[in-house]
Amino acid sequence: SGTEGDNIAVRGVVKAYKNRGNHIITSAIEHPAIRNTYKDLALDGMEVTFIPVDKNGIVDVEQLKAAIRPETILISVMHANNEVGSIEPIKEIGEIAKKNRILLHVDAVQTVGKIPVYPKELGADLLTFSGHKFHGPKGIGGLYIRQGVRVARTVTGGGQEKKLRPGTTNTPAVVGMAKALEMACESMEVEMIRESQLRDYFESEILKRIPEIVINAKNVERLPGTSSITFKYLEGESILLSLSYLGIAVSSGSACSSDELQASHVLLAMGIEPEFAHGTIRFSLGKYNTKEEIDYTIEQVVKVVEKLRILSPLWNEYTK
Template sequence: MKLVYLDHNATTPVASEVLEAMHPYFREDFYNPSSIYSPAQKVREKVEEARLKVARLLNAEPSEIVFTSGGTEANNQAIIGGARANRKKGNHIITSAIEHHAVLDTCLRLEKEGFEVTVLPVDQYGTVSPESLQKAIKPETVLVSIMYANNEVGTVQDIKTLAHIARQNGSLFHTDAVQAVGKIKVDVKELGIDMLSLSAHKFYGPKGIGCLYIKKGVKVESLLTGGGQENKMRAGTENTPGIIGLGRAAEFILENREEMEKRIRELEELLRQGIKDRIPDVIFTGHPENRVPGCVSVCFKYIEGESMLLLLDQQGIMASSGSACSSKSLKASHVLLAMGITPEIAHGSLRLSLGKDTKREDIEYVLEVLPGVVEKLRAMSPLYRRGDG
């Protein structure tokens, strides 16, 4: 059976170049980079080289990169650490309705500490308007956290403008860029942001490693204590193989991103047009232009997304319905609901996300299989048989 992987927003395969770079640090160069003997110090040098590579990807300084276990920890560190460290300014936090739960749940956690949280709405494309931020922000606003690109629908926010509004108010600005880094250009200096989260496994690096960019001079309280690693920001022995892998993945993206983006966008358009031509009663979600390459989010009327995934899986097609982190939940996507899509339609959502290894024949195979899957499920739907709509 042919296997087609179209769930790259959930995770990506480790690039061969990345795996090769990591390999020595599991056995030959296994030393703790905090030890003082020379083999360990050589490992320390490689850790710092990786830090430099990540900094180059973001146009940051190496000292502004704090390695974490991934995007979730980076988001927690930025939001909790940033809010606590700057509480003298105020106790107000602003985020958006379409954030990943690693941001939303973290903000709700801070409510228990006395912080006030404002959740900004989005339009039908999943876009946060600068006007809504301007209206919500106030002198007590200590932190604004708005994601760069949405994990479900791919919409890219105007982070530069949103960060400018926060900066004018003297508020910290953090962006969850887990779905943006590796897909589009991300320049922290050009954006004017204070903090940014990323995760290696979203751009052909290993799982279990990410980082938080913290602009020089920004006060952030450490969440993990017990050691002086990461300039006392993140205690614990460094995940050396992961760090090396993240550095090589960052280097890989710098070398190949533009070429990959062009190719992926071409395949994405082929997939979108094929779905439009072959299947009636579909609604594409996300911004029609401002979106990351390779993310096709679509709702099929009269059917349920989980059933669609099971039938696609039987044909060797791997995809998702909304966020991979919440795929075990039968609730409609909070992202789609925030965009004004009804629960009935949101339940029929499908996310197909392409990557560097996706081939034209993969897209053609999906376009052969998907119409039959949708037709089969609709044939069992009472709503569709009655012709409602």
């Protein structure tokens, strides 16, 4: 999976290059697969720096530069954020990493199969992706490793998969992922435009019809099918459950951590107030979504928000 790929990359580099240094850098908005791996490594004695982001979820490159030390061995920054969709300046970060002889790992789970991704152009030494993000099988991922980069094994066993991931290879899933990626790339250019247009239409209609909402990361380059909307003075969980009852699948914050009660670390890092972060919903569009489904979703979101706000003490206090 993408999580396993992230772990092999980060832990493998840390182990392989431990004689060169003990400092690693990442962003404040990483997926838990990276965020929690870095936290775990900090408990094992690694020095970890989390770089802040701006209000659109873009990594502060100047602070990243300032954080580099002689003992820095790895930078890990996601290609696009899984909650708000903002695309990070990976190419610029890659140039910084190369200039300072630091390895760069990119979590590209959100982008491979959705937008063009070329590891060499990005300056990525390691890059992770996951099959289910482009309609491949679940539970299968991939890790690109640039030739010449050393990655120590983190799991012991046989010699499968270049000794980095011992155990019987799930060949059907590997083949399925490869075919799904091939199909995604064939239609990518057209699909990017289609999804972007659907997303923009969805957001414009919601903005017209519902007051006191914010489209997160709207002013920067985003993934074509990701829309993160903050509905002020409401709880995201109530919106999620109401829409689920109507056959609309959304997530509050990240789908990978939607069972948590804490406000999203991504939204908080972007400077969104905790009470508003709790009212944020992520809508994800894909190649099988239609204009009719978007129209249905718009109508139901408007009705749900209106109904819930009538019952909301926060909204009633605000509109006094």
